Amino acid sequence: MQTKQYVAATFVGIAVLVASVALFRTKSAVAQTERSAAVFTADGKMQLPTGYRRWVFVGAPLTPNGLNNGMANFPEYHHVYVEAQNADAYLKTGTFPEGTVFVKELTRVLNPTFPDGSRTEPSGRGYFNGEFNGIDVTVKDSKRFSKTNGWGFFTFGHHPQPYDQTAAEKTVTECAGCHIANVAKTDMTWVQFYPLLRGK
Amino acid sequence: MTVLIGAMLTIVVIGISQSNGQKGPVFTKDGNLVLPTGFRQWIFLGGPITPNGLNGGNAPFPEFHNVYVEPENFRYYRKNSIFPEGTVLVKELVLTQVGPYPDGSLDSASGRGFFPSVLHGLDVMVKDSQRFSSTNNWGFFTFGHQAPPYKPMAKVMSAGECAYCHIASVAKTDMVWVQFYPVLTTKTE
Numbered sequence: 001m002q003t004k005q006y007v008a009a010t011f012v013g014i015a016v017l018v019a020s021v022a023l024f025r026t027k028s029a030v031a032q033t034e035r036s037a038a039v040f041t042a043d044g045k046m047q048l049p050t051g052y053r054r055w056v057f058v059g060a061p062l063t064p065n066g067l068n069n070g071m072a073n074f075p076e077y078h079h080v081y082v083e084a085q086n087a088d089a090y091l092k093t094g095t096f097p098e099g100t101v102f103v104k105e106l107t108r109v110l111n112p113t114f115p116d117g118s119r120t121e122p123s124g125r126g127y128f129n130g131e132f133n134g135i136d137v138t139v140k141d142s143k144r145f146s147k148t149n150g151w152g153f154f155t156f157g158h159h160p161q162p163y164d165q166t167a168a169e170k171t172v173t174e175c176a177g178c179h180i181a182n183v184a185k186t187d188m189t190w191v192q193f194y195p196l197l198r199g200k
Numbered sequence: 201m202t203v204l205i206g207a208m209l210t211i212v213v214i215g216i217s218q219s220n221g222q223k224g225p226v227f228t229k230d231g232n233l234v235l236p237t238g239f240r241q242w243i244f245l246g247g248p249i250t251p252n253g254l255n256g257g258n259a260p261f262p263e264f265h266n267v268y269v270e271p272e273n274f275r276y277y278r279k280n281s282i283f284p285e286g287t288v289l290v291k292e293l294v295l296t297q298v299g300p301y302p303d304g305s306l307d308s309a310s311g312r313g314f315f316p317s318v319l320h321g322l323d324v325m326v327k328d329s330q331r332f333s334s335t336n337n338w339g340f341f342t343f344g345h346q347a348p349p350y351k352p353m354a355k356v357m358s359a360g361e362c363a364y365c366h367i368a369s370v371a372k373t374d375m376v377w378v379q380f381y382p383v384l385t386t387k388t389e
Contacts, residue, residue: 057244063313124250128380193315
């Protein structure tokens with residue numbers, strides 16, 4: 001019984017320690033990410049976002065060229081990032097705060113050996129990340145983008161690095177149209193593909 | 201008491217921005233690894249996917265493998281091509297949405313492919329040259345291949361279960377499949 005209590009006490013100790021560290025670290029994470037909101041030039045172009053690798057990764061849809069007649073619209077992995085405080089706000093309220101930025105970083109798949117683009121590795125047959133291949137961004141700004149449900153859409157190129165440094169807003173038919181048709185109810189975001197934004 | 205511990209661990213585990221916790225591994229007195237916290241705010245290294253549909257219905261790691269490492273260890277590797285003592289790599293498994301094609305893929309607005317559905321498990325490796333000297337300095341753990349909640353702690357896996365494959369395939373890159381994580385070897389944001 002005494003041993004049990006000792007183990008339990010140790011556990012509580014660890015939990016308290018971890019919780020304290022977690023709380024302490026949260027402050028600094030917020031401070032680091034605050035400066036990374038969307039930056040626009042005088043003529044309304046968006047600057048290539050920075051710092052997104054420190055944001056929360058929410059999911060990696062994969063549309064391989066091998067399954068899309070050699071020409072996927074978004075080739076091929078879509079790694080999607082959002083700042084932690086905006087993810088938390090969505091989980092609480094069901095909408096993203098003004099100024100939310102999503103970054104979708106594309107990567108190719110690694111050296112395909114099957115027609116579908118997959119290859120076999122010790123962990124099984126599948127797809128593995130290859131070289132970086134572009135950046136797309138969505139920004140929530142209800143004044144600037146009132147015509148497209150409060151969101152603006154940008155691409156900094158679908159090609160290997162270096163990416164474009166600035167990007168003009170895409171037309172409605174290029175990006176927003178599809179989001180309006182499919183995901184208007186979830187604040188223009190494909191949350192069905194991002195388990196962390198569905199709380200599971 | 202058990203309820204209290206559960207509640208406290210839950211506080212640490214849920215949420216995203218509040219769970220930015222731990223630095224390095226936490227072991228119990230008897231050498232079990234405590235479930236890492238805060239890893240979703242670490243650096244995402246990559247998301248290999250081995251769909252069940254391409255692996256006889258039973259991928260060993262079903263299906264997306266989302267791999268994370270703490271920022272300072274990420275920076276260290278990019279500089280030195282080796283991970284420092286105490287590095288923790290977390291691999292969170294995520295199932296794909298089930299599609300109509302034999303490989304499991306589905307058609308979505310962005311094209312045919314594979315799309316994440318639900319969280320499905322957590323595997324971890326820890327670099328500790330004293331504890332794990334017999335397996336090239338890394339210990340391997342699994343907190344279950346199932347939906348959360350993940351197991352609160354795990355004991356080290358035998359060499360025949362995990363380490364042997366890393367030793368055979370990626371001993372030269374510090375036991376990590378860096379060839380699948382271009383972010384470790386490419387100059388980028």
